[in-house]
Amino acid sequence: MSAAGAVPREFEDLLTPAGRRLLDGSGDACGALADPRRRFLALDGMIAKGRADALRKALEARLLPLLSPMATPIPPETIWEMERDYEEWLPKTVRVRTAYLERKRSAAYRAAEAMGVIDLLRSESLAVFAERIAGRRLDRRNGQQALCYGPGDYAGPHNDHHPENKRAAQGYLDLHLSLSSPAVAHQYMVYAKGGHFTEMVPVHGLGTLTIYRLPFWHYTTPLQAKPGRDAAARRWVLLSTYLYAGNGRSA
Numbered sequence: 001m002s003a004a005g006a007v008p009r010e011f012e013d014l015l016t017p018a019g020r021r022l023l024d025g026s027g028d029a030c031g032a033l034a035d036p037r038r039r040f041l042a043l044d045g046m047i048a049k050g051r052a053d054a055l056r057k058a059l060e061a062r063l064l065p066l067l068s069p070m071a072t073p074i075p076p077e078t079i080w081e082m083e084r085d086y087e088e089w090l091p092k093t094v095r096v097r098t099a100y101l102e103r104k105r106s107a108a109y110r111a112a113e114a115m116g117v118i119d120l121l122r123s124e125s126l127a128v129f130a131e132r133i134a135g136r137r138l139d140r141r142n143g144q145q146a147l148c149y150g151p152g153d154y155a156g157p158h159n160d161h162h163p164e165n166k167r168a169a170q171g172y173l174d175l176h177l178s179l180s181s182p183a184v185a186h187q188y189m190v191y192a193k194g195g196h197f198t199e200m201v202p203v204h205g206l207g208t209l210t211i212y213r214l215p216f217w218h219y220t221t222p223l224q225a226k227p228g229r230d231a232a233a234r235r236w237v238l239l240s241t242y243l244y245a246g247n248g249r250s251a
């Protein structure tokens with residue numbers, strides 16, 4: 001299959017029969033995140049493995065050379081400028097590579113658009129799928145991003161709250177499609193429930209979907225490669241961010 005043919009323009013073309021049932025409005029996950037006690041859902045078995053692998057290979061071929069490093073390390077002053085015991089304070093830390101799809105003139109955006117990744121992430125069936133899980137209507141003007149975690153790449157504890165954006169300040173929805181290479185041993189998403197980081201789910205599947213009803217505290221553990229396979233160990237994440245429909249005026 002050509003790289004271009006590997007990227008469907010509609011999300012529904014990636015789905016298994018179970019995924020299509022959810023898209024059609026049946027299945028256990030419908031309305032899962034409408035439950036006020038639930039912030040997060042991980043779904044396997046929704047994306048056809050063969051299609052997921054073709055999509056992953058297309059990203060490897062076309063987008064890998066166009067990724068930009070994103071690194072926000074631990075500031076040394078968080079230790080050496082502390083004045084009182086037990087007053088540690090950690091801002092958001094992260095190391096990952098990203099394709100800046102918000103910048104339409106970037107080479108990464110142009111490549112993603114030519115491949116069909118932008119159409120896929122903006123597709124109506126993806127928005128409907130996310131709506132089924134959210135249990136509420138979503139604004140179709142979503143944001144898109146592509147991330148690539150290599151060995152040791154991670155995201156430290158953060159909550160993704162955006163109080164400065166009027167429409168996002170009351171919450172919003174993220175849907176992530178994970179596409180890991182066979183060289184990845186593991187990577188986990190840890191999140192808080194009841195004020196403690198008690199929850200941990202694997203996100204290194206091929207075609208794992210994770211849906212976040214943000215904001216809430218979470219972090220992503222450093223990606224671990226299988227022994228001797230660092231060079232090929234990558235987890236791609238295609239990410240779509242939705243505001244809720246009718247949630248105030250445009251910010």
Ligand SMILES: [Fe+2]
Nearest residue numbers: 158159160218
């Ligand atoms: Fe996050």
